[in-house]
Amino acid sequence: MSVFDLTPLVLLLPLLGFLIIGSLRVFNAHEHTEAIGWIGCGSIALAFICAAISFATLINSLTQAHDTTIWNWVVSGNLSINFGLRLDALSAVMLLVITGVGFLIHVYSVGYMHGDPGYWRYFSFLNFFIFAMVLLVSADNFLFLLIGWALVGLASYLLIGFWYQRPTAVAAAKKAFVVNVIGDFGLMLAIFLLYNRFGTLSYGGILFTDPGATTAAPQAFGVNDPMLIAITLLLFLACAAKSAQLPLHVWLPDAMEGPTPVSALIHAATMVTAGVYLVARASNLFQYAPVSLWVVAAIGGATAIFAASIALVQNDIKRILAYSTISQLGYMFMAEGAGNYSAGIFHLTTHAYFKALLFMCAGAVIHTLGGEQDIRKMGGLRQRLPWTYWTFIIGGLAIAGIVPFAGFWSKDAILGTLLARATAAGGSPWYLALYAVGLGTAILTGFYIFRLIFVVFHGAYRGGEPAPQPEGQVDVQARQRRRGNPLARVHEAPWIMLAPMVVLAGLSTVGGLYGTPWFDTLGSFLTGVLGNGFNVATFALQGAALWISFGVGLLAALLGIGVAWFMYVRRAPSLRPMGNIVYQLLLHKYWIDEIYDWVIVKPIVGMGRLANRFVEDGALDGGSRRLAWLVGKTSVGFRTVQSGYVRNYALVFLVGAILIILYYVARP
Amino acid sequence: MPPDQPTGYLIVSAVLFTIGVVGVLVRRNPLIMFMSIELMLNAVNLSFMTFAHYLDSVDGWIFVFLVLTVAAAEVVVGLAIIVSIFRARRNIDIDELDSMKG
Numbered sequence: 001m002s003v004f005d006l007t008p009l010v011l012l013l014p015l016l017g018f019l020i021i022g023s024l025r026v027f028n029a030h031e032h033t034e035a036i037g038w039i040g041c042g043s044i045a046l047a048f049i050c051a052a053i054s055f056a057t058l059i060n061s062l063t064q065a066h067d068t069t070i071w072n073w074v075v076s077g078n079l080s081i082n083f084g085l086r087l088d089a090l091s092a093v094m095l096l097v098i099t100g101v102g103f104l105i106h107v108y109s110v111g112y113m114h115g116d117p118g119y120w121r122y123f124s125f126l127n128f129f130i131f132a133m134v135l136l137v138s139a140d141n142f143l144f145l146l147i148g149w150a151l152v153g154l155a156s157y158l159l160i161g162f163w164y165q166r167p168t169a170v171a172a173a174k175k176a177f178v179v180n181v182i183g184d185f186g187l188m189l190a191i192f193l194l195y196n197r198f199g200t201l202s203y204g205g206i207l208f209t210d211p212g213a214t215t216a217a218p219q220a221f222g223v224n225d226p227m228l229i230a231i232t233l234l235l236f237l238a239c240a241a242k243s244a245q246l247p248l249h250v251w252l253p254d255a256m257e258g259p260t261p262v263s264a265l266i267h268a269a270t271m272v273t274a275g276v277y278l279v280a281r282a283s284n285l286f287q288y289a290p291v292s293l294w295v296v297a298a299i300g301g302a303t304a305i306f307a308a309s310i311a312l313v314q315n316d317i318k319r320i321l322a323y324s325t326i327s328q329l330g331y332m333f334m335a336e337g338a339g340n341y342s343a344g345i346f347h348l349t350t351h352a353y354f355k356a357l358l359f360m361c362a363g364a365v366i367h368t369l370g371g372e373q374d375i376r377k378m379g380g381l382r383q384r385l386p387w388t389y390w391t392f393i394i395g396g397l398a399i400a401g402i403v404p405f406a407g408f409w410s411k412d413a414i415l416g417t418l419l420a421r422a423t424a425a426g427g428s429p430w431y432l433a434l435y436a437v438g439l440g441t442a443i444l445t446g447f448y449i450f451r452l453i454f455v456v457f458h459g460a461y462r463g464g465e466p467a468p469q470p471e472g473q474v475d476v477q478a479r480q481r482r483r484g485n486p487l488a489r490v491h492e493a494p495w496i497m498l499a500p501m502v503v504l505a506g507l508s509t510v511g512g513l514y515g516t517p518w519f520d521t522l523g524s525f526l527t528g529v530l531g532n533g534f535n536v537a538t539f540a541l542q543g544a545a546l547w548i549s550f551g552v553g554l555l556a557a558l559l560g561i562g563v564a565w566f567m568y569v570r571r572a573p574s575l576r577p578m579g580n581i582v583y584q585l586l587l588h589k590y591w592i593d594e595i596y597d598w599v600i601v602k603p604i605v606g607m608g609r610l611a612n613r614f615v616e617d618g619a620l621d622g623g624s625r626r627l628a629w630l631v632g633k634t635s636v637g638f639r640t641v642q643s644g645y646v647r648n649y650a651l652v653f654l655v656g657a658i659l660i661i662l663y664y665v666a667r668p
Numbered sequence: 669m670p671p672d673q674p675t676g677y678l679i680v681s682a683v684l685f686t687i688g689v690v691g692v693l694v695r696r697n698p699l700i701m702f703m704s705i706e707l708m709l710n711a712v713n714l715s716f717m718t719f720a721h722y723l724d725s726v727d728g729w730i731f732v733f734l735v736l737t738v739a740a741a742e743v744v745v746g747l748a749i750i751v752s753i754f755r756a757r758r759n760i761d762i763d764e765l766d767s768m769k770g
Contacts, residue, residue, distance in 0.1 A: 642768065642769060643766065643769055644765075644766030644767060644768040644769030645762075645763055645766055646701075646762050647692070647693055647694075647696075647762065650693055651693055654689060
C-alpha cells in the first residue's frame with residue numbers, strides 16, 4: 001500500500017481558515033461568531049482527518065518517508081532550497097498531536113471565548129498558529145523549519161498579547177518574543193554551520209543518508225567533531241528557548257497572561273514541544289555529538305526538578321501548570337539526552353493530552369469564577385463542578401504517573417531509560433544522578449498537582465471577593481451572583497467546553513498504551529527516523545529491573561500525592577506564606593526574574609540611556625545640529641551677496657570678466 | 669577698400685561694447701538693457717568680422733552667424749519674460765524685481 005500523503009492539505013487548511021476569518025473584519029462580518037467558530041474548528045477538523053489518513057497509510061506502507069516538493073524556492077550556486085513537505089513517522093505523529101489536540105482546543109475555545117470582542121481575531125490567530133506549527137514539523141529542510149519556528153513564535157506573541165489592553169499581557173508577549181529570538185538566533189547560526197558543513201539544508205541530505213555510505217554526513221565527521229558539537233549545541237539553544245529550558249524558561253510562566261485555551265494549545269501541548277521535536281528530528285546529528293547529548297540531558301534534568309520545585313508553592317492556578325509544563329519538558333529532554341528519542345516523543349504526546357486537559361480544567365474553573373486565578377480564593381468546588389473535578393483528577397493522575405494512565409507509561413519509559421543507561425555495561429554514574437533527579441521530580445509532580453486539586457476542589461470555598469484581575473470578558477452577572485451566595489450559582493462549563501475535556505480525559509487514560517514496554521508501537525514506528533537506527537531495545541529494562549523501575553516510579557508518585565493529601569486534606573490547609581528561606585526562595589521562583597532584571601535588563605537599559613544621552617543626543621543629533629548651526633551662521637554672511645538686483649549681478653560679471661582678461665594680459 | 673590696419677574697426681567695436689556695458693549697468697528699464705546687450709553682442713560680432721577679414725579665416729564668420737542666431741533666440745525669450753513680468757506687476761523697473769534677494 002502506498003502512502004496517501006495529504007500533508008499539503010494539512011498545511012493549507014488552517015492557512016485558509018486563518019485567511020478567511022482574518023478577512024472577515026474587512027467585510028465587517030466579524031460579528032458572525034457562529035460562522036467563525038465553524039470555520040475555525042472545521043478547518044482544523046479537516047486537517048486532522050487529512051493527517052490521520054496520511055498517518056494510517058504511512059503506518060501501513062513500507063515507505064520510510066514521503067517527500068512532497070511544492071516548489072523550488074531558492075537556487076543559487078550549489079544552494080538549492082525546496083519548499084517541500086516531509087511525511088515520515090516523526091512528522092506524522094507530530095501532525096496528529098497538533099491537529100488532534102488543536103481541534104479539541106478550538107472546540108473548547110468556542111465556549112471559552114464566547115462573547116469576547118476579539119473573537120474573530122482569536123480564531124484567526126489560532127488557525128494561523130496551527131498552520132505555522134504544521135509547517136514547522138512537516139518541512140523537509142532546515143530553512144523552512146526555521147520559518148515555521150519563527151512563525152509559531154509570532155503566533156505565540158500575538159496570542160499572549162491577545163488582551164492587549166492589559167499592560168501585563170503586552171509585557172509578557174514582549175518577553176516571550178525576545179527570549180524566543182535568542183533561540184531563533186541559535187537556530188540560524190546552526191543553519192549557517194550546517195550549510196557550511198554539508199552544502200545542503202534538506203533533511204535528506206543531512207540526516208537521512210544511508211548509514212553504510214562513507215561519504216555521507218554526519219558519519220563522515222566522526223564522533224565529537226567540534227563543528228558537529230557546535231551545530232548541535234546551537235540547535236539546542238533554539239530548543240531551550242522554545243521549550244522554556246533553563247536558563248531561558250522565564251517567558252513561559254508569564255505567557256499565562258494569554259487566554260487559557262492558548263496556554264493549553266501553544267504553551268503546553270504543541271509549540272513548547274517544538275524543541276523536543278527538533279532534537280528528535282536532528283537526532284542523527286546529536287548521536288554523533290555525545291557531549292551535546294550530555295548538555296541536553298543535564299539541562300533537561302536541572303530544568304525538570306527546578307521548575308517542579310517552583311510549582312510546589314505557587315498560588316496562581318495557571319502558573320502552577322506552566323511550571324509543571326517546563327518540568328515535563330525537562331523530562332523529555334532528559335530522555336533525548338540519554339539517547340532514547342522515542343521516549344521523549346512518547347512523553348510529548350501523552351503530555352499533550354494530560355497537560356492540555358489540565359489547562360482546560362483550569363480554564364473551566366477560571367471561567368466559572370469570573371476570572372479568579374488565585375487558588376487561595378478557591379476551594380470546595382468538587383460538588384459544584386463534578387465533571388471538571390473528575391477530569392482534573394484524571395489529568396492529575398496521568399501527570400503524576402499512576403498506572404495505567406498515559407503519563408505513567410511515558411514517564412516510566414524515561415526513568416527506565418536513565419536506569420538502563422546507568423546500569424548497562426559501561427554505564428555512567430551520571431545517569432544514576434539523572435535518574436535520581438527524575439525520581440525526585442516525580443515526587444514533586446505528584447505533590448504539586450494534587451496540592452492544586454485538593455486546594456481548588458476540596459475544603460471550603462474561600463473566595464467571595466470580586467476578582468481583581470478578571471480574565472477576558474468580565475462576567476458581571478457571575479460576580480453579582482457570587483456576592484450574594486458565593487458558591488450557589490457556580491456552574492459547570494457548557495458542554496462545548498466539557499466535551500473536549502472528556503475526550504482528552506479518555507486519551508489521558510488510555511493514551512499511553514501504545515508505548516508500553518511490551519507493545520512499544522510508537523517506539524518501533526519511530527525507530528527508522530530517530531537516532532539513525534540506534535537500537536531502542538538497548539534502553540529497555542529486562543525482567544525484574546523493569547518491575548523495580550515501575551514500582552519505584554509509582555511509589556514516588558504516590559509519595560508526592562500522599563504528602564499533598566496529608567497537608568491539604570487531612571489537616572486544614574495552611575495557605576499562608578511561610579517565612580522560611582526555602583519557601584521564600586521557591587515562592588519568588590529563585591529570584592531568577594529579578595536576577596535577569598539586574599544582570600541583563602537593567603544594564604542594557606542603562607547602556608541604552610547612556611547611548612541615548614551621549615551618542616544620540618551628543619554625537620549624532622548633536623553633531624548634525626551643530627553642523628546645521630554652522631551652515632546657518634556661514635550662510636548669513638554669504639547671503640548678503642544675493643542682493644536680487646540684476647544690475648549687481650551684471651557688475652559682478654563685468655568685474656569677473658575684467659579680472660580674467662587682466663590675468664591673461666598680465667601673464668608673462 | 670578696407671584700410672590696411674584693423675585698428676579703426678576694433679576701436680569702434682570697443683566703444684560699442686563699452687556703451688553696451690554701461691547701458692546694462694546704469695539703466696533700469698529692461699528694454700533698454702536688452703538693447704545694450706544687443707549692442708555688446710554686435711560689438712563682438714564686429715570684432716569677429718574684423719579679425720576674420722584680416723586673418724583671412726572663415727572661423728570669425730561662422731561665429732558671427734552663431735551669435736546672431738543665439739541673439740535672436742535670446743531676444744524672443746527675454747521679451748516674453750519682460751512682457752509677462754509687466755503683465756503680472758504693471759511695472760518693469762528692474763530694481764523692483766528683487767524677489768531673489770537672499
